Amino acid sequence: MTPTGCDDYLADPEAHSGHLETCEACRKAAAGLEAAAIESRRDVVPSSLPLAPWEGARQRSWATAIAIALGVSLLGVAAFMAVGVSPLAGFLAALTSGMPGEGSGKLIGAIPSFLAGASRGTHVLIFAAFVAVNVVLVALLRRRTRGYDVRPR
Amino acid sequence: MSGRVRLTAIAIVLVALSIAAVAGSRPPVVSVGEPLRITSPVGTSVESIGADVQIDSLVRGDVVVIGGSVRFGPQGRIEGDLVALGSAIDARDIPKVSGRVIRPFWIGSAAQKVTHDYDLLDTLDRRFSLLIAAFKLSMLLVWLALALLFVLAAPRALRNSSLEVRAGLLHSLVIGLVAFTSVILTAIVFSYLIPFMIGVPLLIALAVVAVVAKIYGMVVVFHAVGTLLFGARSREELDRRRVLKGDLAMVVLGLLVLGLIRMIPVIGGFVWMLASLVGVGVALQTRFGRREPWFLSFEASEN
Numbered sequence: 001m002t003p004t005g006c007d008d009y010l011a012d013p014e015a016h017s018g019h020l021e022t023c024e025a026c027r028k029a030a031a032g033l034e035a036a037a038i039e040s041r042r043d044v045v046p047s048s049l050p051l052a053p054w055e056g057a058r059q060r061s062w063a064t065a066i067a068i069a070l071g072v073s074l075l076g077v078a079a080f081m082a083v084g085v086s087p088l089a090g091f092l093a094a095l096t097s098g099m100p101g102e103g104s105g106k107l108i109g110a111i112p113s114f115l116a117g118a119s120r121g122t123h124v125l126i127f128a129a130f131v132a133v134n135v136v137l138v139a140l141l142r143r144r145t146r147g148y149d150v151r152p153r
Numbered sequence: 154m155s156g157r158v159r160l161t162a163i164a165i166v167l168v169a170l171s172i173a174a175v176a177g178s179r180p181p182v183v184s185v186g187e188p189l190r191i192t193s194p195v196g197t198s199v200e201s202i203g204a205d206v207q208i209d210s211l212v213r214g215d216v217v218v219i220g221g222s223v224r225f226g227p228q229g230r231i232e233g234d235l236v237a238l239g240s241a242i243d244a245r246d247i248p249k250v251s252g253r254v255i256r257p258f259w260i261g262s263a264a265q266k267v268t269h270d271y272d273l274l275d276t277l278d279r280r281f282s283l284l285i286a287a288f289k290l291s292m293l294l295v296w297l298a299l300a301l302l303f304v305l306a307a308p309r310a311l312r313n314s315s316l317e318v319r320a321g322l323l324h325s326l327v328i329g330l331v332a333f334t335s336v337i338l339t340a341i342v343f344s345y346l347i348p349f350m351i352g353v354p355l356l357i358a359l360a361v362v363a364v365v366a367k368i369y370g371m372v373v374v375f376h377a378v379g380t381l382l383f384g385a386r387s388r389e390e391l392d393r394r395r396v397l398k399g400d401l402a403m404v405v406l407g408l409l410v411l412g413l414i415r416m417i418p419v420i421g422g423f424v425w426m427l428a429s430l431v432g433v434g435v436a437l438q439t440r441f442g443r444r445e446p447w448f449l450s451f452e453a454s455e456n
Contacts, residue, residue: 051385051386051388051391053312053315053316054312055388055391056385056391056398056399057308057400058308058400059398059402060304060399060400060401061396061397061398061399061401061402062401063396064396064397064401064406065405068405068406068408068409069297069405072290072294072409073294076287076293076294079283079284079286079287079290080284082283083283083284083287085267085287086267090263090284090291091291093267093288094263094287094288094291094292094295095291095292097288103234103236103238103255103257104257106255107219107236107238107257108344108347108353110198110200110202110236111341111344111347112344112347112348113181113200114183114185114200114202115341115344115345117183117184117185118185122185122186126341126342127342129338130339130341133331133335133338134335134339136331137328137331137332137335138447138448140327140331140438141328141447141448142447143324143438144446145317145438145439145444
């Protein structure tokens with residue numbers, strides 16, 4: 001059984017540093033730990049460590065972003081003008097084509113009719129697939145993320 | 154009247170109204186998974202999913218087709234709109250539609266809007282078109298704006314997720330594929346609730362989550378691609394660089410590379426779709442970069 005003094009020392013070594021003078025076992029353990037810590041500090045050469053993902057990440061290279069944005073804009077304007085379409089009208093048309101419009105409303109409005117017209121087998125299939133796919137999704141999401149200890153490609 | 158009673162009364166009225174609305178409207182001609190042929194005039198709309206539709210007569214309402222081709226006979230005509238999702242339409246048949254031809258979420262609809270050139274409809278996906286390239290460049294600018302937003306708002310989350318993509322690309326892709334299927338099936342199940350009012354808010358919430366996951370995930374993929382191709386390999390290299398370093402540079406460079414690939418007909422669309430699936434997968438996998446577990450598991454106490 002560990003003596004009470006040893007427990008106190010292990011819980012807070014700095015507050016009970018006097019305990020080392022009376023306990024041979026704790027003295028040996030502390031000496032070993034210090035030696036290991038010094039040795040490990042000696043081993044580490046920070047510059048030789050692999051590059052961490054956050055190193056240099058905070059730098060914001062606005063020049064790159066602005067240059068690419070300008071290049072893409074100029075190319076886009078030139079392409080629109082080459083086919084005889086106003087760049088602004090073309091840009092707005094591209095923007096709205098990716099957004100839900102009236103067509104989406106009509107599609108959603110049609111779904112209840114599809115469901116009403118479906119056979120009983122189709123309903124069973126839909127619910128079975130819904131349960132099965134979501135069970136697989138939950139199982140996949142249970143896996144832990146890899147974390148910073150992994151070396152990314 | 155207490156709050157609960159009032160709430161119940163409102164709910165009953167809303168359900169009654171929705172049922173009345175459904176009952177009052179003329180039922181459409183519906184086909185699920187079986188080819189549909191319209192041989193005599195139809196006074197209502199026609200809706201088909203997962204099957205081809207042959208229109209040999211007049212349809213006074215709209216025609217909504219999901220995942221099937223639409224063909225017209227000599228007498229076939231639509232007075233309403235033709236809404237087609239994932240459907241093939243012969244460009245020569247477009248004048249037989251009195252209303253509009255709407256193809257949601259398809260960049261070709263933008264081309265149709267500005268040029269009114271229906272011949273474009275059939276060929277846009279298969280050949281290089283300067284107009285479509287211009288639309289894709291426009292969308293690239295939109296993506297750039299969104300990417301800047303995420304880089305400024307949540308750089309650490311983005312980096313966490315980017316690391317995950319590079320460490321387990323296949324896992325992210327599989328989660329993305331399953332999540333995409335799950336969203337479709339969940340939307341169908343929520344659609345059962347449309348007549349009961351709650352269905353529409355649920356569908357909107359699902360759509361918002363899906364869109365945010367897609368946008369965040371794509372920005373993560375841009376970061377991962379940029380880091381893979383242009384990231385510094387050593388500390389010395391990083392110190393030497395003045396411009397090509399940092400999250401912002403990696404994101405915009407990755408966006409540029411993927412955007413240029415997207416310009417290639419057929420292959421570009423496929424690569425962009427794969428990137429979207431990986432993005433959605435990693436967004437869910439890392440809980441939008443927070444790296445917290447979705448499900449807490451409690452281990453049995455040792456005592």
